[in-house]
Amino acid sequence: MGDVVTVHRPQSLAEAVAVAADHPGAHLLAGGTDTMVEVNFSKFKPEDVIALRQISELRSFSVGADAVRIGSGLPYKAMETGEIADIFPALAQAARTVGSPQIRAAGTLGGNLGTCSPAGDGLPVLAALDATVHLVSRAGERTVPVAEFMVGVKKNSRQPGEIISAVTLPRTRGYQGYSKVGVRNAMVISVASACFVHDRKSSSVRLALGAVGPTVIRCRDAESWLAAQVDLSKALTRHDVTDAITAEFSRRASSEAKPITDHRSTADYRRHAVGVLASRLLRRAAS
Amino acid sequence: MTTNEMYSLTVNGEHRDVRDSWIGESLLYVLRERLGLMGSKGACEQGECGSCTVLLDGEAICSCLVLSASAVDCDIRTIEGMSPLGTPSDVQQAFVEEGAVQCGFCTPGLVVAVHHLLEHNPDPAPLEVKEALSGNICRCTGYGRIFAAVEKVVEVRKANGAGR
Numbered sequence: 001m002g003d004v005v006t007v008h009r010p011q012s013l014a015e016a017v018a019v020a021a022d023h024p025g026a027h028l029l030a031g032g033t034d035t036m037v038e039v040n041f042s043k044f045k046p047e048d049v050i051a052l053r054q055i056s057e058l059r060s061f062s063v064g065a066d067a068v069r070i071g072s073g074l075p076y077k078a079m080e081t082g083e084i085a086d087i088f089p090a091l092a093q094a095a096r097t098v099g100s101p102q103i104r105a106a107g108t109l110g111g112n113l114g115t116c117s118p119a120g121d122g123l124p125v126l127a128a129l130d131a132t133v134h135l136v137s138r139a140g141e142r143t144v145p146v147a148e149f150m151v152g153v154k155k156n157s158r159q160p161g162e163i164i165s166a167v168t169l170p171r172t173r174g175y176q177g178y179s180k181v182g183v184r185n186a187m188v189i190s191v192a193s194a195c196f197v198h199d200r201k202s203s204s205v206r207l208a209l210g211a212v213g214p215t216v217i218r219c220r221d222a223e224s225w226l227a228a229q230v231d232l233s234k235a236l237t238r239h240d241v242t243d244a245i246t247a248e249f250s251r252r253a254s255s256e257a258k259p260i261t262d263h264r265s266t267a268d269y270r271r272h273a274v275g276v277l278a279s280r281l282l283r284r285a286a287s
Numbered sequence: 288m289t290t291n292e293m294y295s296l297t298v299n300g301e302h303r304d305v306r307d308s309w310i311g312e313s314l315l316y317v318l319r320e321r322l323g324l325m326g327s328k329g330a331c332e333q334g335e336c337g338s339c340t341v342l343l344d345g346e347a348i349c350s351c352l353v354l355s356a357s358a359v360d361c362d363i364r365t366i367e368g369m370s371p372l373g374t375p376s377d378v379q380q381a382f383v384e385e386g387a388v389q390c391g392f393c394t395p396g397l398v399v400a401v402h403h404l405l406e407h408n409p410d411p412a413p414l415e416v417k418e419a420l421s422g423n424i425c426r427c428t429g430y431g432r433i434f435a436a437v438e439k440v441v442e443v444r445k446a447n448g449a450g451r
Contacts, residue, residue, distance in 0.1 A: 006292045007310060007356035029354055033334055036352040039311045040332040046311045051357030077346075100422020101400075103334050105346040106353075186421055187335060 008050045013057050013136060016163055019050055021138040024160035026050045030073060030111035033103050050163075058110065058165060063087065066171055072110025072134075072164045076122070080104065088169060090176035090195050094125045097180050100187050110164045113149065116156040119211040123150065124195035125178055126167060127208035127216040134166040141165070150215040174198035174235065175285035180210070181273045183264075191265040192273040194253070196281035203232040205285075207278055212270045213258035222252035222278065241286035246279045253278035294359050298322065299368030305355065314353035315339040318365060326366035326395045337423035340396035341365045347403040349422075366395035369402055378402055378440050385436040389427030397423045401437055410441055 008026070010016035020026065026048040029035055038044035052058055058073030061084060068087055070079075076095040079085060085092030098104050098121045112120040113133060123146075125131075131146045135158060146167070149156050158164060176197040182188030193210035205226050207219040226232075226249055230240040254275035259267040295304045296317070303322050313332075318324045318341070327350055328338035334349040341350045342364040350365075370376035375383065378401045388394050397420065404411060404419040411419065416437050417430075425433060 007354060009357060009359060029357060032352045032354055032357070033349075036313055036354060037333040039354070040313060040351060046354075049310065049354065049357070051354060053357050054360060075346075099334060100337060100349075101419060102337055102340055102347055102349045102422040103352075106348050 008048075009054055010050065010052070011054055013055055013163070013165060016050060016052060016055055017136055017138055020161050020163055023048050023050065028052060028114060028163060030108045030114060031075065031106035032111075033099065033107045034111060034115045034117075052110070052163070067168050068171065069134075069166050069168045070109060071166050072113070073108050076104040076107050076109075077101070087171060088125070088129065088176065090128065090178040090197060091122070091125045091169070093178040094121045094180075094193075094195065097121055097178070097186070097188075097190075097193075109167055113146075113156060113164055113167070114158070116150050116152075116154050116215070118153060118213060118215055119190040119193070120216075121180065121190060121193065121210070123216045124193055124208040124210040126169070127218055128176070128195040128197040128206040129169045129172065130206070131170075132168045133164060134168065135159070135162040136165045137162040143168075147216075147218060153214045155215075172197055172199035172201065174200045177281045177284050179277045179281055181277065189264065192257075192259075192270045192277060194274055194277035194281060196278070196285060198232065198236060198285050200233055200235070203227065205232060207253055207281075209253065209257055209274050209277075211259075211264075212274050217256060217258065219253045219256040219278070221256055222249050225249070225252055226282075236282075236286040238286050241282060246282050249282050250275040250279035292356070294356055296322075296355070296358055296363055297361065298324065298363045299365060308355065310356060312355045313351050314341070314343075314355045314358055314363070315350040317355040318350060318363075324365055324367050328392055328395060330392070335424070336393070336396075337400065338393050338396040340399045340423065342399060342403060347400050364399075366399055369398060376402065377443060378405070378436070381436040381439040381443070382433070385432050385439055387428060387432040387436040389425075393423055393425040393427075397425065397433060401440065404437075405440060405444070409444065411437075 008019045029051045058071040061070045076098045079095040109122045112122040126146045132143045133149045178195045180190045180193035190211040195208045197206045209217045257274050259270035261267045295302050330336045330338045332351050334352045339350040
C-alpha cells in the first residue's frame with residue numbers, strides 16, 4: 001500500500017499539538033479561505049495538512065476585566081456583533097469588511113496571522129491593540145507581541161510544530177475605529193487600511209496601517225506627536241483636535257507608510273489613502 | 288506508492304464515501320465530481336461569487352474554500368437537500384414566481400443563502416437581505432427580482448404562521 005496521504009483532523013488542542021510535533025512541516029488549515037484559493041489555482045499542493053476546524057477550544061473566547069482572549073479558530077462572524085464587538089468596535093468594523101458573509105463564517109484571526117498578508121483585515125486591529133499571540137507546542141506555550149509575530153510579507157515567527165491557539169487583546173477605554181480603502185465598497189482586499197485606538201487609561205493613541213508595507217506598520221511617530229499635542233487622558237473633542245492637528249497627524253502617518261506599487265494600487269495612491277484614513281479616524285475619535 | 292485515504296462525508300443526512308480523492312480537493316469538487324451532486328456551481332474558485340454556497344454545520348459557506356477531507360464529521364447540506372427531489376422549496380417556488388432566475392447559474396447558491404438567512408432571521412429588513420446575499424453574485428437580474436422573491440417567502444411563511 002505504501003504511505004496513505006491524509007488530512008489530520010485533531011479533535012482537541014492537545015491532539016493537534018501532538019500531531020504537529022510529529023509533522024512539523026505540515027500545513028495548518030484554519031478557515032481555508034486563503035489556503036484553498038492557492039490550492040484551487042495550483043499555487044500550493046498540500047501534502048500534509050492539519051485541519052483545525054474541529055477543535056472547539058480554538059473557537060471560543062473569554063472576556064476578562066483587563067483583556068479578552070479570542071481563540072484562533074473563532075470565525076469573524078462572531079466578532080461582527082455581540083460581546084466582542086461591544087468591547088472592540090474596531091475589531092467588529094474590521095471583521096465586517098472581510099469578504100462576504102460566507103467568508104466571514106469561515107475566516108479566522110488565527111488564519112489571518114498564519115497567512116500574515118500585509119492586507120489581512122484583522123491585523124491592523126491586533127497591532128493597534130497591542131495584542132499578544134499565543135503559540136502552543138509540545139514544549140508548552142509561549143506568547144509573542146503581535147508586532148514581533150509579523151515579520152514580513154506572508155512571514156511570521158511561528159516555529160515548526162507550533163500552533164497559533166489564541167490572541168489576547170488588552171481592553172482600552174476610548175474611541176477605536178477601523179477603516180479601509182479598496183476598489184469597491186465590499187468584498188474587496190484592502191488597498192490601504194488603518195486602525196486607530198485611543199486609550200484614556202494609558203493616555204495613548206495607536207495607529208496601525210495595513211497593506212502599505214511588508215507587514216502592518218505602527219505609526220510610532222504620529223502617535224507620540226499627537227500625545228504631545230492633546231491631553232489623551234480625556235475623551236477627544238473637536239476643540240482639541242483642530243484641523244491643523246488632523247492634517248499634521250495625517251501627514252506623519254503617510255510618511256510612516258512604506259507602500260509598494262502592485263496589481264492592486266500604486267505606492268503614491270496608497271500613501272495618500274492611508275493619510276486620508278488616519279485623518280478620518282482621528283476626526284471620528286473627536287466627534 | 289502513495290495512496291489517498293478514503294473518508295466519508297455526511298451530505299444531506301447521508302453518509303457518502305469518498306474514494307480515490309486527491310488530498311487537495313475542495314468540498315465543491317468532491318460534491319460535484321465524486322458524489323454526483325451537481326447543484327452547487329463552481330465559478331470563481333476563490334470565494335467571491337457564492338455560487339458554490341452550502342451549509343456546513345448550519346453556516347452558509349463557500350464549498351470551494353473547504354478542504355473536503357477536513358469536513359469529515361460535519362453536517363453538510365447542499366441545494367439538493369433543501370427540499371425533497373422534484374418538489375421545490377418555498378424559496379425556489381418564490382424565485383420561479385417572481386422571475387428571480389435568468390441564466391440560473393447563481394440560483395442554487397442564492398437559494399441556500401436565502402434559506403440560511405430566513406432560518407436565522409424570519410423577517411429581515413431590506414438592508415439585512417442585501418447584506419446576507421452580498422456574497423452571492425448575480426450578473427443577470429440586477430437583484431430586484433431576487434429581493435422580491437425573498438419578500439414573497441417571508442409573506443408566505445407569515446401567512447402560513449410557521450417556518451415552512
